[in-house]
Amino acid sequence: MRAAPRPAVLAAQAAAAVAVLLLLLVIVRLPWAGDLGMHAATVQRLRHDLVDPGNPLVDADTPSPYYSPWMLVLGCVARVSRLSVFVVLRLGALAGLGLLVTGVWRYVRTLDGHRAAPALAVLSLLFLWGTALFNWSGFHGLNSLALTVSYPSVFALGLAFHLWAWLGRAARRGAGWGTWLGLGALWAVILLCHQFSGVVASLGAAATVLAARPGRGTWLRLGGGVAVALGVLLLWPYYDFFALFGAGDGLEAVHRPLYEDLLGRYWLVLLGVVALGMRWRRDRWDPLVLFFLLGVVVVAAGGLSGHYAWGRALPAALIPAQLAAALEAVTAGRRAVRAGWACVLGAALAAGAWTQAGTLGYVVPRGELPEAVAEKYRQPWAGYHWMTPWVRYGDVVMARAGRPARQIPAYGAYTVAPGYPDFFLPDEGRRAEAVRRYFAEGTPDGERGEILRAYGVRWVVAGAWLGEGARGAGLREVARGPGGQVLYAVVR
Structure with a gap:
C-alpha cells in the first residue's frame, strides 16, 4: 500500500x-421538499394502526409500497414514543x-x-x-x-x-x-x-x-x-x-x-x-x-x-x-x-x-x-402547519395535485387524489379527474358540491379566487396561509 x-x-x-x-x-x-410529506404521512398511518394502516395519502383501504420495513420501524418508534x-x-x-x-x-x-x-x-x-x-x-x-x-x-x-x-x-x-x-x-x-x-x-x-x-x-x-x-x-x-x-x-x-x-x-x-x-x-x-x-x-x-x-x-x-x-x-x-x-x-x-x-x-x-x-440557494417549501388548528387526523381535504397533495397528508389528513402515482389505488384516475373538475373554471357549484359529498370532503385548500363562489359551493373561509392559500370549511 x-x-x-x-x-x-x-x-x-x-x-x-x-x-x-x-x-x-x-x-x-x-427542509420541506419533494416527497417528505408522503413519508411523514406513512409514519402517521402506522403510528395509528400498525396492522391495517390503509392508503397513506387518500381515504381508501389499499396496500402501499410506502409501508416498508424501515417505515414500519419508524412507525413503531412514533407509536411508542409519541414523538x-x-x-x-x-x-x-x-x-x-x-x-x-x-x-x-x-x-x-x-x-x-x-x-x-x-x-x-x-x-x-x-x-x-x-x-x-x-x-x-x-x-x-x-x-x-x-x-x-x-x-x-x-x-x-x-x-x-x-x-x-x-x-x-x-x-x-x-x-x-x-x-x-x-x-x-x-x-x-x-x-x-x-x-x-x-x-x-x-x-x-x-x-x-x-x-x-x-x-x-x-x-x-x-x-x-x-x-x-x-x-x-x-x-x-x-x-x-x-x-x-x-x-x-x-x-x-x-x-x-x-x-x-x-x-x-x-x-x-x-x-x-x-x-x-x-x-x-x-x-x-x-x-x-x-x-x-x-x-x-x-x-x-x-x-x-x-x-x-x-x-x-x-x-x-x-x-x-x-x-x-x-x-x-x-x-x-x-x-x-x-x-x-x-x-x-x-x-x-x-x-x-x-x-x-x-x-x-x-x-x-x-x-x-x-x-x-x-443566489444558488433555493427556498424550501412552506408547510401546512397553519391549518392544523382546524383540520384533524383523518379529515379529507380537497387540494390541487402537486405540492398540496404531497404535503397535507403529513399532518394526518387525507387528500382526494394522491400526490404521486399509486399503482394499488384502483380509482386513482377518477379521483384525479374529480380534483381537476372541482378546480376547473366554469364548473357549476352543484357539481362541485357533488364531488365534495362523494369523497366525504370536510375542507378545501385553494387560492383566494375561490372566495367569490364559496357561498354557492357551500364553503366558509376559515384561515389563510402563505402564498395566498385559503382554508375553507365545507358547510353541510
Missing part, C-alpha cells in the same frame, strides 16, 4: 467530515446518513486500503456530478441528500453499500451458508424499503459476484440466499412486491425528466469514466467497471424503449464512476501521475461543490450568506 503525505490524507478526511457535518446540521432543519412524526423522521435521517457513511467506508476498504480512499470516495459521491443542479430521491449529491436525507431511499442506499462490502468478502473468502442466507435477507429488505435503490443494489451485487468469479459451492450458497430473499418478498404483508412490475406505465411521465440535460448534470463524472477505463486496463474483471456497464445498459435501455422509470438506475452508473475517480488518486501509477490526477480531481470536486453551494442556505440564514452563494 502506497502512503500519501499525511497532510493530504488529513485534508481529505477533514473535507469529508465538514460535508457530513453540514448534512447533520441540515437534519435539524429538515412528532417530524422528530421521528429526523431520527430516521440520522440512522440513514450513518448507514450511508459507514457503508461507503466499508465498501471502499474492500477496493483499496489507502487511508485517504474512504474520504475521497465520500467527497466524490457528494460533489462529482455536473454544473447543473439536480435533485431526486435516490440520487446522492450533497444538495439532493440535504432534501431527501430522511427518505427511505437514503436508508436503502446505505444498506446497499454494506451489502456490497459484505458480499464481496463472502464471495472471495467462501463464506458459509449462514452468511449467504443473511445476505439474501438483507437484499430483500433493501428492495422492500426503496424499490429503485433496490435495483441499484442488485446491479452492484451482480457486479461484485461476477468480479469475484466464485466457485461452484459459492454459487450454490448464493442460490440459497436468493431463495431467502424471494421468500421475504413473498411474505411481506403490507403490499405485493411482485405486483410492482406492472406499475411502469403510470410512472413514465414522472420520470421522463431524468433523461434531460444529462451532460449538464453529470459531465464531471466523465473523469470517473476515464478512471474506469484505466481500471479496466489493469483488471478486466474490475467490480466497478462491471457495475458501471450494468448501470449504463439499464439506463440506456430505458431511454431507448421509453421506460423512463428505468432512469432511476442512474446511480448504478454514477457510483462506480465516482468511486473510480476517487480511488485513482491513490492507486494510479507513479507518484507524479497520482499527484496530477489528484489535482484534476480536486478541481472537479471544487466545481461540483460550488454548484451545490446553495445547500449552505439550509443551515445558515440566507441574509448571512455571501451574495454569490445566496
